[in-house]
Amino acid sequence: MTIWQIPGQPHAASVLHDAVRHDQVGHAWAVVGPSGVGQEQLARSLAAALNCEVEVTGCGTCSSCARSLRGAHPAYWEFVPVGAAHRVGEVRDSWTHVASRTAAEGRYKVLRVVDADRMNDAAANAFLKMLEEPPPRTVWVIELADPEELPDTIVSRCREVRVSPWDRETMAALATTAPSVTDRDRDLAVRAAMGSPDRLRALLTARGLEDLRRHRSIPRELRHRGPAFALLAAAELDDEMKRAVAGVRDDARRERDQLAEFYGDAPPRDVLRQVEQRSTRREREARTVVAQTALDDLAGWYRDVLFVRTGGDPADALHADDAEGLRVDAGALSERALLASIDTLFVRREELELNVAMTLAVESLLLDLWSVAAA
Numbered sequence: 001m002t003i004w005q006i007p008g009q010p011h012a013a014s015v016l017h018d019a020v021r022h023d024q025v026g027h028a029w030a031v032v033g034p035s036g037v038g039q040e041q042l043a044r045s046l047a048a049a050l051n052c053e054v055e056v057t058g059c060g061t062c063s064s065c066a067r068s069l070r071g072a073h074p075a076y077w078e079f080v081p082v083g084a085a086h087r088v089g090e091v092r093d094s095w096t097h098v099a100s101r102t103a104a105e106g107r108y109k110v111l112r113v114v115d116a117d118r119m120n121d122a123a124a125n126a127f128l129k130m131l132e133e134p135p136p137r138t139v140w141v142i143e144l145a146d147p148e149e150l151p152d153t154i155v156s157r158c159r160e161v162r163v164s165p166w167d168r169e170t171m172a173a174l175a176t177t178a179p180s181v182t183d184r185d186r187d188l189a190v191r192a193a194m195g196s197p198d199r200l201r202a203l204l205t206a207r208g209l210e211d212l213r214r215h216r217s218i219p220r221e222l223r224h225r226g227p228a229f230a231l232l233a234a235a236e237l238d239d240e241m242k243r244a245v246a247g248v249r250d251d252a253r254r255e256r257d258q259l260a261e262f263y264g265d266a267p268p269r270d271v272l273r274q275v276e277q278r279s280t281r282r283e284r285e286a287r288t289v290v291a292q293t294a295l296d297d298l299a300g301w302y303r304d305v306l307f308v309r310t311g312g313d314p315a316d317a318l319h320a321d322d323a324e325g326l327r328v329d330a331g332a333l334s335e336r337a338l339l340a341s342i343d344t345l346f347v348r349r350e351e352l353e354l355n356v357a358m359t360l361a362v363e364s365l366l367l368d369l370w371s372v373a374a375a
């Protein structure tokens with residue numbers, strides 16, 4: 001069952017594998033759990049199995065499987081929110097259209113909805129209509145970090161399968177694929193990534209751990225250098241965002257080059273527009289991810305400081321490699337200040353997704369953290 005060996009998600013993989021084997025796939029699945037822990041591979045494996053030319057549960061090697069696993073099979077679709085939410089226009093036009101027509105190839109269509117809990121009410125209602133009258137041989141896979149964000153009428157029409165953060169062992173195995181990192185750094189990355197393989201990969205890049213160490217020094221620097229440091233730290237974060245955006249733009253350039261090669265010198269205008277839209281969306285997402293990651297790093301650090309302040313052993317902390325820094329901050333920050341800081345970070349993290357002026361939002365957040373510590 002090689003296509004069902006999905007790192008970090010043996011339970012979800014076996015549930016879907018069994019459903020395929022017993023021909024009980026149904027027409028909708030809700031994959032519930034934190035995003036980015038293997039949802040893509042689960043949906044693609046399901047598409048591969050349902051359209052395999054060789055084996056009932058998917059061979060993994062035939063042309064159909066290979067394209068499904070790459071996300072490039074004509075019967076497999078991924079819907080990603082444009083901007084902050086899935087919009088009703090997208091659901092009515094694009095989703096309905098795809099769901100109702102017959103795919104050029106394959107027995108089953110598999111339609112994956114990324115961040116399905118980010119549908120607004122109108123979009124959710126339009127989607128519910130589709131679920132109420134499921135087209136034959138069409139399987140929806142909707143991904144929910146928080147099922148309560150969607151009407152129960154949608155969730156109750158789906159079979160639920162749970163995904164979870166990766167365990168320490170699976171994370172450690174992934175970390176060994178970065179050979180140039182020291183054992184000490186590898187251990188820090190595995191701990192700080194808290195079960196998220198995407199975060200672990202990012203931490204193991206050249207700048208990843210450097211950025212993490214800068215983020216966790218923010219409380220100390222704020223104490224020493226005051227509000228001026230908030231502005232400086234926000235500016236550094238802005239540089240981090242610019243680097244992330246530059247990476248996205250490089251990808252878009254490569255995609256345009258490939259299109260030009262494929263179509264001769266003039267790709268159709270609507271295809272080019274799609275590439276542009278996707279790139280704009282990814283740029284925005286890249287900026288959000290950078291800001292949220294910084295906030296998560298900070299929250300993880302404050303949590304560790306609180307742990308040490310209330311008698312925990314620094315060796316058991318996520319940031320065990322900087323026991324001295326933990327002790328220093330634990331001596332300087334009250335429990336109340338730590339709890340208030342963690343709370344501020346969680347509230348602001350939610351808001352960031354909707355905020356256009358991200359650097360300003362981060363600046364004001366850091367000023368808040370400074371005033372909480374100074375109070």
Ligand SMILES: [Zn+2]
Nearest residue numbers: 052059062065
């Ligand atoms: Zn196959």
